[in-house]
Amino acid sequence: MINAPQTQQELLQNANRLAGKTLVHLAQIMHEKPPQDLKKQKGWCGQFIERCLGADGGNLPQPDFSTLGIELKTLPISPHGLVQESTYVSVVNLKGALGQNWRESVVYQKLKQVLWVPIAHVKGQSLLESRIATPFFWSMDSTQERLLRQDWENVMDKVSMGEIHQISARMGEVLQVRPKAAHSRVITETINEDGESSQTLPRGFYLRSRFTQSLLDRALKR
DNA sequence: GAATGATCATAT
DNA sequence: ATATGATCATTC
Numbered sequence: 208m209i210n211a212p213q214t215q216q217e218l219l220q221n222a223n224r225l226a227g228k229t230l231v232h233l234a235q236i237m238h239e240k241p242p243q244d245l246k247k248q249k250g251w252c253g254q255f256i257e258r259c260l261g262a263d264g265g266n267l268p269q270p271d272f273s274t275l276g277i278e279l280k281t282l283p284i285s286p287h288g289l290v291q292e293s294t295y296v297s298v299v300n301l302k303g304a305l306g307q308n309w310r311e312s313v314v315y316q317k318l319k320q321v322l323w324v325p326i327a328h329v330k331g332q333s334l335l336e337s338r339i340a341t342p343f344f345w346s347m348d349s350t351q352e353r354l355l356r357q358d359w360e361n362v363m364d365k366v367s368m369g370e371i372h373q374i375s376a377r378m379g380e381v382l383q384v385r386p387k388a389a390h391s392r393v394i395t396e397t398i399n400e401d402g403e404s405s406q407t408l409p410r411g412f413y414l415r416s417r418f419t420q421s422l423l424d425r426a427l428k429r
Numbered sequence: 430g431a432a433t434g435a436t437c438a439t440a441t
Numbered sequence: 442a443t444a445t446g447a448t449c450a451t452t453c
Contacts, residue, residue, distance in 0.1 A: 247437055250446030254439085257446080266440055266445030283448080293432090295447055376433045386434055387444095395442070408434095409443080416431090 209237075211261040215275055215344075221260055222322055222342040230326070231335040233259060245334045252334065253281045256324055268297060268313045270320070277344075278317045282325045282419060284340065290423060291328070294414040298387055301397035301407065304366035309356045312363075314382070314412050318355065320346045325423060343426035351381075358382035359412070369400040371407055381418035387411030 212218035225233065230252065234241050237259060242248040262271035262279055271279040283291040297313040309315055325340035347355065358379040365374050376385045387409050394406040 242438090244437095246449075248439090248446095249437055249448045250439075252448095253446040255446095264445085266443085268444065271445095281447085292448060295445090298444065383433090386436085388436080389438090390436060391434080393442080 209258070209261050211263045212272065212275070215277065218260065218272060218275065218277065218322060219342070219344060222324060225256070225259060225324070225339045226341050227338065229336055229338050230255070233339070234335070241335055252326065252337075253279075256281055256339075260322075270317055272322075276316075276320055278319075278321045280321055280323055282323050282423065284325045284327050284423070286327050286329055288325075288327075288340075288423065288427070290416040290420040293383070293385075293416050294419050295387070296382070296412040296414060299362065299366065299384055299410040299412055301366055301371060301395060301410070304363050304398075307363055307367075309359055312359060314355070314359055318347060318414075320344070323419075323422065323426070343423075345422050345426065354381045354418075362412075366397075369398050369402070371397055371410075374410070379415070381415055383413050383415055384410045385413055 212221055231241065234255070239255065242251055245251060257271060257279055260279060264271040264273050270276050280294055282294065285291060296317055300307065322342060322344055324342045326337050327340050328334060328337040358381055361378060362374060362384055365371065374384050376383045378384065391408060393409060395409045397405055397407045399405040
């Protein structure tokens, strides 16, 4: 369960073995002690599942299973199968936006193939009591790609024009942009309307939950 | 309640 | 600071 999978099939088999288990149970199997305050360790669950499945991407801007080109994403759901949160994809490149190509973008590279691991959390219960639901593999179809690409290009057009202040989370049918930083005083370099270097809050691309919901619904039907 | 903007932990 | 993993919490 810890060695990096060599094939997609192997990864899917490993992932399916997680289904039905609670996070505490899994942690026991992995000989890991879960953190005390899961409210603060927001990313623990995702990184824990990465360890369970042998992801090797590290925190580099590339898919978690680099040789397979497959990204791993946990998906918080309610016991009824309702997606509870948006899904972080990658940071927005705020410099040198000009000439960036959709298919070469980190967003496309990471979303091209995703292993979704839904995790059912009962409201009021500890996150550790959450149960891994049935993982599912997704590769974007042409319709989904059109939507994602449109949203991505609209954002990158604004970035390349230096109009970052015009970007808000209200933009985007399926892919939105929101702050991505430790706090609101963090700054990163960008290019303003006059082509000069300036500073702004780092942003990230996020999938709207209604989009990931549609992926989950389709996976359950099949 | 959902959505947007803010934030927390960790590694490099 | 930049990237990963995300969810929190205030606003609407």
